Amino acid sequence: MGELTRNHDWSKTALGTADRWPQSLKTILGIILHSAFPMLLFWGEDLICFYNDAFRPSLGENGKHPGQGRKGHEMWAEIWDFIGPLINQVMNTGEPVFFQNQLVPFYRNGQIEDIYWTFSYSPAYGDSGHINGVFVTCTETTSAVLNQQKLQVSEARYRLIFEQAPVAIGTMRGEDLIIETANAKVLEILDKPPSIIGQPWFQVLPELVGEPAETIIKNVYRTGVSFTVSEFGALLRKNGKLVQGYYTFSYLPLTENEVTTGILQVAVEVTDQVVARQKVAESEAKLNALIEQAPVAMALFVGSDLVIELANELMINYFGKGRSILGKPVRQVLTNPGDQFALQLLDQVFTTGVAYEAKGAAADLTIDGVFGRYYFDFSLKPLVNTAGEVYAILETAVEVTAQVLARQQLEETEAGLRGAVEMAQLGTWSIDVATNGLTYSDRMIEWFGNDPGAHDYNQVIPILLAEDQDRLAAAVAQALLPESDGIYEQTYTVIHPKTGQKRVLHAHGKTVFDASGKAIRLNGTARDITLQRELQTALEHEVQQRTEELATANKELEANNEELEEANRLLLRSNDNLQTFAYVASHDLQEPLRKIQQFGNLLTARQTSLSADELIYIERMQSAASRMATLIRDLLNFSHLSTQRDATRLVPLNEVVDDVLNTLELVMDETKAEVKVDPLPTIQGDASQLAQLFQNLLGNALKFRRSDRTGVPVDPIIRITTEMVEGNELPSGVKPTRTAKAYYRINVIDNGVGFDEKYLDRIFQVFQRLHGKHEFSGTGIGLAICERVVVNHGGAITASSQPGQGATFSIYLPV
Known part of the structure; x- marks a missing residue:
């Protein structure tokens, strides 16, 4: 600013060039331009403006600067109404003026700004001792004033928040915890007047002495460590009574120079929430x-x-x-x-x-x-x-x-009943006793020729044949009596009102009574028996005719009966002959065979005197005699089963099978057979016949072994299982000789050669073989004996198999 002042053209001002300036002006300007404090000078009649570098920033970047040499009222035109009178006052009176944080807005930075100043106006004396100007010292306090204003607003807001806060806020000072502040919420929670401010905390709340709250608050003051707790239970006196309340609160230490001087308490009553x-x-x-x-x-x-x-x-x-x-x-x-x-x-x-x-x-x-x-x-x-x-x-x-x-079953039953009613071509009807209302099914409506839904059942009676009307009315009345059995059964003739067709119906009904025995409803069915009646009439005529014919036939039957008696005598004689044959086969036929075998054994013993061909002939003879003996034995067994009556006693089948396995033990060891037997039932029967049954089946399973691809026989694996089958679930081809509700199905399963099922009907016949005698030995009677034993016990036997895949023989015996 000193340079700008020296370079300014002062000749155009009332002051003239600087060499003509009074010494007092130069002295004052020297002080101003060398001062680090903002200063301003108004000089002469035109109040020419001077200012220093410290005042320069207050003019802003776009405003009055440079303003040195300008007349005061020109440079400060926007505030001249305020500062002009002050300047005149100082120049006229010589008394300085002082303003602190005074709002003096002026133009800077391209706009009028609100600027606060702390400043003084002092008289500036010329060389003659008269006042020639005004000396201004000033400092801008805009920031301080605005901060102070903000602080005041903040304090006002804090006080408002403090007073109106929805939480209790208060402070206590000193070791005695004197209540310094307490907002309305504190007073509300404590149920105390504002006069508690200035009193010790525990004097105001003596009920807390000795309680955990006393220890907590004193510990915060002593240690300087904050304490916060949620939903703390405390008894406070309200309206003269101790009341349990719950509070969430914090005790915060107030410190000065790191020394605790008081406590800030913030609390919220949560009694209602708890x-x-x-x-x-x-x-x-x-x-x-x-x-x-x-x-x-x-x-x-x-x-x-x-x-x-x-x-x-x-x-x-x-x-x-x-x-x-x-x-x-x-x-x-x-x-x-x-x-x-x-x-x-x-x-x-x-x-x-x-x-x-x-x-x-x-x-x-x-x-x-x-x-x-x-x-x-x-x-x-x-x-x-x-x-x-x-x-x-x-x-x-x-x-x-x-x-x-149960409902599903009922629905199925009802559906089945409806189906049965339809299949039986029955009509259904019902009489409501209270209203005499009559309900018909569609078939009944068709038969009667009308729908009685809107009629009394008595109105339907005229449709019946005249001679049936009184009888039916009486039968209905009887069925509705409490002392009756409620059964209604009548046959009557109905006459179709449109076609005149007569139809004979047979009706059944049953009355429904309530708990007191009062009739509620009579329900029933009706069946059209017109055709049956016609057939009955025709049949009666036919019977009469046949009766006469039978009388004639009876005479012929008497003659036939005599012939039948003679045939029975012949049959008994034939049975006796069969027994005689069995005896002869047992003794007379086997005796020559035994001799043939004995003489063959004697010849074999003389091997040294016989040729090789002679030995072969003897071996073949003995083999044929052995087969014949086996055949005779099997025939005797079969004949014995055919004529012997059942011996009925309880036979545990597991014991029977165990005895058979003991008999076959040597063969099982030779073939390395594995036999698994499930628990079997106990049945009524003949133990010896049942032993023949299982011995033949197990013997076949051991005999008819299959070989693997290399020709090595496969070890037999035999399994005997059992299960119960309902009589109505038997396979279609199984026809037991005795009817029962259930049957035991006993399966004998092997892994042998099997057979083609097209030979199923053949294998149980006498002398039927599916393999050559050189391939497997046997007479072809074994399975016939099995079937005879099963038939004797009221059952049936069948089998299933495939070649090379083993066979399963299934025995069905009545439970």
Whole structure:
């Protein structure tokens, strides 16, 4: 600013060039331009302006600068109304003026700004001792003033917040904890007047002395460590009584120079919330108890994840996964594909808030370790909070499997009954005793020619044949009497009102009585027997004719009876001859064979004197004699089974099989056979015949072995199993000789050569063989004996097989 002042053209001002300036002006300017404090000078009649570098920043970047040499009222035109009178006052009176934080707005930075100043105006004297100007010292305090204003606003706001805060705020000072401040909420919680301010805390609240609160607050003052607690229970005196309240509060130490001088207390009374939560907890406890003890299955699914928060034992049992389901989202529990519908229902109820109910809903579950289809009546009820938002779902379920199955069975029965009624071409009818209303099925309407739905049943009687009307009315009245059995059965003729056709009906009915024995309804069926009646009449005529013919035939039968008696005598003689044949075969036929075998043995013993061909002939002779002996023995066995009567006693089949296995032990060891026998039943029969049955079947299984691809015989594996078969479930080809409700099916299964099933009917016949005698030995009578034993015991035998895949012989014996 000194340079600008020297370079300014002062000749154009009232002051003239600087060499003509008075010494006093130069002295004052020297002080101003060398000062680090903002200074300004107004000089002369035109109040020419001078200022220094310290004042320069207050003019801004775009404003009055440079302004040295300008007249005062020109440079400060916007505030001249304010500073002009002050300058004149100082120049006229010689008294300085001082202003602190005075708002003096002027133009700078391209606009008028509000600027605060602390400044003084002092008289500036010329060389003659007169006042020639005004000397200004100033400092801009805009920032300080604005900060002070903000602070005042902040303090006002703090005080407003403090007074109107929804929480209790107060301060205590000193070791005696003198209450320094306390807002309205503090006074409200403590139920105290404002006069407590200035009093010690524990003098105001003596009920806290000796309580945990005293220890807490003194410990904060002593240690300088803050303390915060939630829902702290305390007894405070209100309206003269100690009242339990709950508070969330903080004690914060107030420090000066790192020394605790007081405590700031912030507290919120949460008594209502705690009591409400306690009530909720009590309610939840009651709900838990209700769910746990409920006689129906109940569960609570909480939150958008539908976490299984509660479930009683019934519901846990239905889930089939134990108590581990608790606390898990239901989606982690219901993971089977069939559970998707249940998950969709839960999501729907939670999203829409609309309850869902179902009756007899099916679910495939494992309950008590048993998997099956179960049926439930269940409901999904959304639970909402105070905001109306769904926060949980309560499910209740009642298993109604027995009821649903019973209803299904009833529906099937009713459907079957309707089908039976239709197949039997029956009509159904019902009389309501209270109204005499009559209900007909469609077939009855067709027969009677009208629908009696709007009529009394008595109005239908005239349609009947005249001689039937009184009898039917009396029969209905009798069936409705309490002392009657309620049975109604009548045959009557109805005359079609339009066609005149007569139809004979046979009706059955049964009265339904209430608990007091009063008739409620008479229900029944009717059957058209017109054709039967016509046939009966014709039959009666036919019978009469046949009776006459039978009288003639009877005479002929008497003659035939005499012939039958003669035939019976011949049959008895034939049976005696058969017994004689059996004896001859047993003794006379076997005796020559034994001699042939003995002489053959003697010849064989003389091998040294016989040629090789002679030995071969003797061997063949003995082999043929052995086969013939076996054949005779088998024939005797078969004949014995054909003529012997059943000996009926209880026979444990496992004991029979054990005896047979002992008999076959040597053959089993030779063939390395493996025999597995399941527990077999005990039946009525002949033990020796049953032993023949199993010995022949097991002997065949051991004999008819198959060989592997290399020709090595395969070790026999035989399995005997049993199961029970209902009589109406027997295979179509099985025809037992005795009818029973159930049969034992005993299977003898082997892994032998098997056979083609086209020979099934042939294998049980006498002398039937499917293999050559050089391939497998035998007479072809064994399976015939098996069939005879089974027939003697009222059963049947069959077999199934494929060549090379073994065979299964199935024996059916009555239970």
